[in-house]
Amino acid sequence: MNKIEELLPHREPFLFVDEIVEASKERIVARHVFTEGEFFFRGHFPQYPVVPGVILVETMAQSGGAGLRQLGIFGGEAGQGTLFFLASVDKVKFRRQVRPGEEVRSEIRNLRISERMIKQAGKAYVGDELAAEAEWLCLVSHSGS
Numbered sequence: 001m002n003k004i005e006e007l008l009p010h011r012e013p014f015l016f017v018d019e020i021v022e023a024s025k026e027r028i029v030a031r032h033v034f035t036e037g038e039f040f041f042r043g044h045f046p047q048y049p050v051v052p053g054v055i056l057v058e059t060m061a062q063s064g065g066a067g068l069r070q071l072g073i074f075g076g077e078a079g080q081g082t083l084f085f086l087a088s089v090d091k092v093k094f095r096r097q098v099r100p101g102e103e104v105r106s107e108i109r110n111l112r113i114s115e116r117m118i119k120q121a122g123k124a125y126v127g128d129e130l131a132a133e134a135e136w137l138c139l140v141s142h143s144g145s
Helices: 003-007 053-071
Strands: 019-023 027-033 082-094 103-113 117-126 129-142
Touching: 003 019, 003 053, 019 053, 027 053, 053 082, 053 103, 053 117, 053 129, 082 117
Parallel strands: none
Antiparallel strands: 019 027, 027 103, 082 129, 103 117, 117 129
């Protein structure tokens, strides 16, 4: 099992984080390469495949969650028994298409973290170009609670 799979419950084909580059209480940076084999390219404009916007938002949210788990904020690095569920997504803007083979760098700011919720804001870049941005709220679920 790779390190990201220790940090997130997601698995292929719905795992959109390859590496956590930086993680602090203020900021998380992660990366993911969208390969030509991604399941959604077969049906999302097959003649001109682009990453769906909702997948870019999911990529940022997964990056934020993995970074928090790496920091050990929710019961250790693996965060065993803790799940984060998107509750709201706000201020979403899509600025650039993301195509097969492109690497997305997610830069996440932690706005508020508590035992019951996580508020983050993120930007997704391809190189130096802003592709998407959003804010989201996740509810934290602890098993057995």
